[in-house]
Amino acid sequence: MDLFIHQVLAGLATGGIYACMALAIVMIYQAIHHLNFAQGEMAMFSTFIAWQLIEWGVPYWGAFFLTIVVSFIGGVVIERTVFKPLHNAPILAHIVAFIALFAIFNSVAGFIWDFTIKSFPTPFGQESLFGSGLMGAHDAGMIGVTLVLLVLLFLFFRNTRVGLSMRAAASNPDSARLVGVRVGWMIALGWGMAAAIGAVAGMMIAPVVFLEPNMMLAILIYGFAGAVVGGLTSPGGAVIGGFAVGIIENLAGTFIPVVGSELKLAIALALIVTVLMFKPTGLFGARIVTRV
Amino acid sequence: MTIDRTIASDDAANTPVAGSATKARMVGGIPVAWQRTAFFIAVVIAIALPFLVKNFTIFQLTTVMIYAIAILGLNLLTGYNGQFSLGHSTFIAIGAYTTAILMEFAGLSFYGTLPIAATICFAFGFLFGLPALRLESIYLALATFALAVATPQVLKLSPFEHWTGGVQGLLVFKPEAPFGLPLNSDQWMYFVTLAIGLGLAVCAVNLVNSRSGRAIKAIRDNPIAARAMGINISLYKTTTFGISAAYAGIAGSLSAVVVQFVAPDSFTFVLAIGLFVGLVVGGVGSITGALFGGLFLVFVPNIAEEVSKGLAGAVYGVILLLVIYLMPAGAVGLIRTAAMKLATRRR
Amino acid sequence: MSIRSYVSLSALVLGMAFATGPASAQQYDTGATDTSIKIGNINPYSGPASAYGTIGKTIAAYFDKINAEGGINGRTIEFISYDDGYSPPKAVEQARKLVESDEVLLIFQSLGTPSNSAIHKYMNVKKVPQLFVATGATKWGDPQNFPWTMGWQPNYQSEGRIYANYILTNHPDAKIGVLYQNDDYGKDLLQGLKDGLGDKTSMIVSEVPYETSDPTIDSQIIKLKDSDADVLVNIATPKFAAQAIRKVAELDWKPVHIVNNVSQSVGGVLRPAGLENANGVLSTGYLKDPTDPQWKDDAAYKEWEAFMDEHYPDGDKSSSFTVYGLAVAQTLEQVLNQAGDNLTRENIMKQAASLDNLQLGMALPGVIINTSENDFFPFEQMQMMKFNGERWEMFGPVISGEVGG
Numbered sequence A: 001m002d003l004f005i006h007q008v009l010a011g012l013a014t015g016g017i018y019a020c021m022a023l024a025i026v027m028i029y030q031a032i033h034h035l036n037f038a039q040g041e042m043a044m045f046s047t048f049i050a051w052q053l054i055e056w057g058v059p060y061w062g063a064f065f066l067t068i069v070v071s072f073i074g075g076v077v078i079e080r081t082v083f084k085p086l087h088n089a090p091i092l093a094h095i096v097a098f099i100a101l102f103a104i105f106n107s108v109a110g111f112i113w114d115f116t117i118k119s120f121p122t123p124f125g126q127e128s129l130f131g132s133g134l135m136g137a138h139d140a141g142m143i144g145v146t147l148v149l150l151v152l153l154f155l156f157f158r159n160t161r162v163g164l165s166m167r168a169a170a171s172n173p174d175s176a177r178l179v180g181v182r183v184g185w186m187i188a189l190g191w192g193m194a195a196a197i198g199a200v201a202g203m204m205i206a207p208v209v210f211l212e213p214n215m216m217l218a219i220l221i222y223g224f225a226g227a228v229v230g231g232l233t234s235p236g237g238a239v240i241g242g243f244a245v246g247i248i249e250n251l252a253g254t255f256i257p258v259v260g261s262e263l264k265l266a267i268a269l270a271l272i273v274t275v276l277m278f279k280p281t282g283l284f285g286a287r288i289v290t291r292v
Numbered sequence B: 001m002t003i004d005r006t007i008a009s010d011d012a013a014n015t016p017v018a019g020s021a022t023k024a025r026m027v028g029g030i031p032v033a034w035q036r037t038a039f040f041i042a043v044v045i046a047i048a049l050p051f052l053v054k055n056f057t058i059f060q061l062t063t064v065m066i067y068a069i070a071i072l073g074l075n076l077l078t079g080y081n082g083q084f085s086l087g088h089s090t091f092i093a094i095g096a097y098t099t100a101i102l103m104e105f106a107g108l109s110f111y112g113t114l115p116i117a118a119t120i121c122f123a124f125g126f127l128f129g130l131p132a133l134r135l136e137s138i139y140l141a142l143a144t145f146a147l148a149v150a151t152p153q154v155l156k157l158s159p160f161e162h163w164t165g166g167v168q169g170l171l172v173f174k175p176e177a178p179f180g181l182p183l184n185s186d187q188w189m190y191f192v193t194l195a196i197g198l199g200l201a202v203c204a205v206n207l208v209n210s211r212s213g214r215a216i217k218a219i220r221d222n223p224i225a226a227r228a229m230g231i232n233i234s235l236y237k238t239t240t241f242g243i244s245a246a247y248a249g250i251a252g253s254l255s256a257v258v259v260q261f262v263a264p265d266s267f268t269f270v271l272a273i274g275l276f277v278g279l280v281v282g283g284v285g286s287i288t289g290a291l292f293g294g295l296f297l298v299f300v301p302n303i304a305e306e307v308s309k310g311l312a313g314a315v316y317g318v319i320l321l322l323v324i325y326l327m328p329a330g331a332v333g334l335i336r337t338a339a340m341k342l343a344t345r346r347r
Numbered sequence C: 001m002s003i004r005s006y007v008s009l010s011a012l013v014l015g016m017a018f019a020t021g022p023a024s025a026q027q028y029d030t031g032a033t034d035t036s037i038k039i040g041n042i043n044p045y046s047g048p049a050s051a052y053g054t055i056g057k058t059i060a061a062y063f064d065k066i067n068a069e070g071g072i073n074g075r076t077i078e079f080i081s082y083d084d085g086y087s088p089p090k091a092v093e094q095a096r097k098l099v100e101s102d103e104v105l106l107i108f109q110s111l112g113t114p115s116n117s118a119i120h121k122y123m124n125v126k127k128v129p130q131l132f133v134a135t136g137a138t139k140w141g142d143p144q145n146f147p148w149t150m151g152w153q154p155n156y157q158s159e160g161r162i163y164a165n166y167i168l169t170n171h172p173d174a175k176i177g178v179l180y181q182n183d184d185y186g187k188d189l190l191q192g193l194k195d196g197l198g199d200k201t202s203m204i205v206s207e208v209p210y211e212t213s214d215p216t217i218d219s220q221i222i223k224l225k226d227s228d229a230d231v232l233v234n235i236a237t238p239k240f241a242a243q244a245i246r247k248v249a250e251l252d253w254k255p256v257h258i259v260n261n262v263s264q265s266v267g268g269v270l271r272p273a274g275l276e277n278a279n280g281v282l283s284t285g286y287l288k289d290p291t292d293p294q295w296k297d298d299a300a301y302k303e304w305e306a307f308m309d310e311h312y313p314d315g316d317k318s319s320s321f322t323v324y325g326l327a328v329a330q331t332l333e334q335v336l337n338q339a340g341d342n343l344t345r346e347n348i349m350k351q352a353a354s355l356d357n358l359q360l361g362m363a364l365p366g367v368i369i370n371t372s373e374n375d376f377f378p379f380e381q382m383q384m385m386k387f388n389g390e391r392w393e394m395f396g397p398v399i400s401g402e403v404g405g
Helices: A002-032 A039-055 A060-083 A091-113 A137-159 A161-171 A173-178 A183-209 A216-230 A235-255 A264-278 B007-012 B032-051 B055-080 B088-105 B110-132 B137-155 B158-164 B185-209 B211-221 B223-228 B233-259 B269-282 B289-307 B312-326 B330-346 C009-013 C015-020 C050-068 C088-101 C113-126 C156-170 C184-203 C218-226 C238-250 C266-273 C299-311 C320-339 C345-352
Strands: C036-043 C076-083 C106-108 C176-181 C204-210 C231-235 C256-259 C282-285 C381-387 C392-400
Touching: A002 A039, A002 A137, A002 A161, A002 A183, A002 A216, A002 A235, A002 C218, A039 A060, A039 A091, A039 A183, A039 A216, A060 A091, A060 A183, A091 B137, A091 B269, A091 B312, A137 A161, A137 A183, A137 A235, A161 A173, A161 A183, A173 A183, A183 A216, A183 C238, A216 A235, A216 A264, A216 B137, A235 A264, A235 C218, A264 B110, A264 B137, B032 B055, B032 B185, B055 B088, B055 B185, B055 B211, B055 B233, B055 B269, B055 B289, B055 C088, B088 B110, B088 B137, B088 B158, B088 B233, B088 B269, B110 B137, B110 B233, B137 B158, B137 B269, B185 B211, B185 B233, B211 B223, B211 B233, B223 B233, B233 C088, B269 B289, B269 B312, B269 B330, B289 B312, B289 B330, B289 C076, C036 C050, C036 C088, C050 C076, C050 C299, C050 C320, C076 C088, C088 C106, C088 C113, C113 C184, C156 C184, C156 C256, C156 C282, C156 C381, C156 C392, C176 C184, C176 C218, C176 C238, C184 C204, C184 C231, C204 C218, C218 C238, C231 C238, C238 C256, C238 C266, C282 C392, C299 C320, C320 C345
Parallel strands: C036 C076, C036 C106, C176 C204, C176 C231, C231 C256, C256 C282
Antiparallel strands: C282 C381, C381 C392
C-alpha cells in the first residue's frame, strides 16, 4: 500500500511535467488546429537560451522573464516567416515543416551547446517537501506554476478581447475576418504564446530531467498523450490528462509484471488510442460540429 | 532513374486538366508519346545500371526502391484515401521480422516468406484500420505516431526474445542468384526488388483507376457524398489500410534480406517520419512520386552530411523547408508542370 | 585476399630511394599507399544518440594533429567519418560506402552495438578489419568466428563481475537492487553481475529496467527503495545515472551506491547530480576523468588539454568522450606504427592482436592494453574507486574481470 501511495505521488510529480507540456500543446492547437511536432524542440531551445543567460550572470528571474519574451518573439517570427507562406498548403506540408523545424532546432542546439547534460537551476529548491522524500520542492513548485498558467490561460481566453478574437479566428476564420479580427496576426500571436508557454515548461522541466538537446523528445510524446486524453480544446482537461498519464504510467510500470516496466511508453500510447476510440475529442474536449 | 513514368499518365488523368483535349493525344497536359518514351528509357536505364555501377551503388539503389515501395503503400492510404499515417515503420518492422523469423526458425526461403509477410501485414493493417475509422486527420496522425514509437519497445520485449533476438536482433541470409545466373547477390536482389516494385506499381495504378479506386478517392474528397452514393466507407477504409500495410510489409521483407539484419533500432519512429517526408517530397497522390521520395530518403541525408557534419540535421531541415516552398506538389508536380509548359510551347 | 602493390607517383619521382634504400617489403591493401592511409568510421552525429558524435570528432581532431606532425611512418591519415544516426540499416549503407566506394583500409570505432551487429558479418566476409568498435558487448572478442572484429573498451560483463566481487567481499549480506537500461548494454552488465554472484544471485532482490524514452526514472528508484535493497547497482547512461543519484539523495535513501563506468564523469554526471549527493558513490575506472581535479598537474592530462585547445577548440572539455576518443585513436596509432610498411589488412589485425603492455597516457596508471591472437579484448582491467565529494579516489588493486572467450 505504501508503494502504491509513493508511486501515485511520484506519478503526480512526473505528471506535472506532462501537464506543463500539454498546456503548450493545447495553446498551439487553439491557435492553428495543428499539433506542432517541433514544440518540444522549441521549448528545449528556449531553455538553453535561459541557461546561457544565467551562465552570463543574469539572475534567475531576470533570465526567466527575458527568455519568455525572447521565445514569444521567436514564436511570432517563426509563424510569420515559415508558416505564413504555407498558409494555403495542405496539412501534409505543415507536418513536414514541423519535422524540418524539429531537425533544425535539435541540430543547432547540439552544435552550439553540445550534448553533455547540464543542470538547470530551480527557484523552488531541490530538497524534498515535508521531509518525507515523496515529492520534491521543485516538483510541487512546478505543479503550482502549471496551475497558475492554467488559470491565466482560462482568464485570457474567456475575459480578454484578444483572447476572444483568437478563439474566433481559430474556430471560424472567415466570420472572424468579417467582424474585423486580424486572423493572420491572431495565428502569429498564438504561436508566440505557445512558444512562451513552452519556454516556461522547458524551464520547469529542465531541473528534473537535466538540460540537453534530446531532453524533450519523450516528454513531447507524453505531453501529446496528456493533451489528447484530456481534450485538445480544453486547457484544464489537458492538465488533468497530463497528471493522469503520469500516474497511470507509474502504476502500470510498478504493478503489471514485465510488460508494465518494459512497455511504459507503449501503455501511455495505448491510452491515447483507447480514449480516442471512445471519445474522439478527449475526455474534456468540446465536440466540434462541422458543417457540410 | 525514373522507372515507371508512364504510370504518371494514368495517374495524372485524374487531375481536372485532362478535360482540355487537343489534337495530340494528351493525358494530364503531357503528350502520351513523351511519357511512353520516358518510361521506355527509364526501364532500359534501370536494367542497365547494375552492370555499370559499383556494388555499393546497386545496394543504395535497391534501398531506394524498397523505400519507394513503402512510400507507394503510404500514398495509397494518405494520398488516395486521405488517411494519415505516421506509423508505417511498424508494418515495415512486421514484414522484416516475419521474413527473418521464418527464415531462421522455419527454414523457409526468402521467396516463401514474402507472401506470408504481406498477408500478415495486411491483417495487421486491416485491424488497425478499425480503430482508425473513428479518428480524424490529426488524431489519426497521432495514434499512428504512437504506434511507431511503441514498435521498437514491443520488438525487444523479453517474452518474445527467443524469436526476435531481443535487442541483439537477427541476422538474415541474402539469397544468391538462382539457376547459375551470372549475377552477384547485390545485382540479383536489385532485380528482384525492381520486379516486385514494378509489379506493385502496376497493381497500384490498376487499383487507383478501378471502380474501387474511384470509391477510395471519393471517400477522401467527400466522405458524406460517398456514403450517400452507397459506398461502404468502413470496408473501403480498412481494406485500404490493409493494402497499404501489405506494401510496407513487402518493403520490410525485402529490406531484411538486403540489409541482412533486423533489430528494434532499425524500425524507430524516425523511419516512419522519413516515409512521411518521402511521401510529401515525392508527391502526394502520385504513383511515380514514391520513387523520388525514396531517392530523397537515401541521398539527401548524405548530402546534408557532406555540407556540415555538426549541423547535418539543420541542413536537412532547411532542404526540407526549401522543397516544400519550391515544390508544393512534390517532385512529380514540378516535373509535370515543367513538361506541360514545354508541351504548350511546342504547340 | 588480393594484395595489391602500389608503385606510387612519389616513389617514381624519388626513384633514388628505390635504388639506395633496402628492398623493404612494402605491402599494401586497398586504402593504403606510400603517402596515405584511409580509415573509415561510422558515428551517430545525428539522431537520439548524437551525444556520442563527440567521439568521432575527437578522433578526427587527433588525426589532424598526427597529420600536422608528419603522419604515421610518413603517411597521412585520411579519416572518413560518416553518420548513421544510430540506425542499423544506415550503418550497413555507410560501411559499404566506406569499403566499396571510398576503399578504406579498415573501419575503426564504428559506434553502437546495433550498428556493429548489423555490419559484423559483412566486414568478416569482406575481410576488412572492424577495429576497436565503440561498444562493450562481449561478442566483439571472438577471434575464432570473427577474426576481423575487435573491441576496445572493457566489456560490460567484466565490469558486472567486478561489482559482484566487490559486493561479495565487502557486503556479503547485502540486498541488491539493480537499475538497468533495457538494451544490450544494460542486460550485458546485469548478466556479468549475476555471473559474478554465482550461486548467490538471490542477493538481487529487485531488478528494475528503464527505457531511454522514459523522461524520468523516479518511479523506478521508488520501487527499488521500497524493495528494501541496501546496495544499489546503477547501470544507467549519464542522464539517467545523474537523475538516479539525485533522486536517491532526495528520498533520503542511503544505499551503497555503485554507478557503472559509463556514467563516472565528474563534470558530465556527478556535478549536475550535485556533488554532495554523489558523495560516497562507487564505480570503476580505466580512463582518467578530465574533470577530476587530481589529474590537474598530470603530464598526460596537460597534453590532452593542449591537444583539445589546439585541434578541437569547440570540444567540450568536461566530456569523457573526448578522452575516450583520444585514447582509442592513440591505440590505432600504435597499431599502425607497429604495422610499419606492411599495411595489409591481415597485418593490421595481426598487429592489433599483438599489443603488448601498452600504457596509454590517459588510461589510469597500471591499466594496460594487452592482446593476443586468442585475446581480442584490449582493455580488461579496471580499478574500483570511490567519490569523496570532490574527486574519485582509487582503491584496491587493478582488477581484471576476464570473461571466457
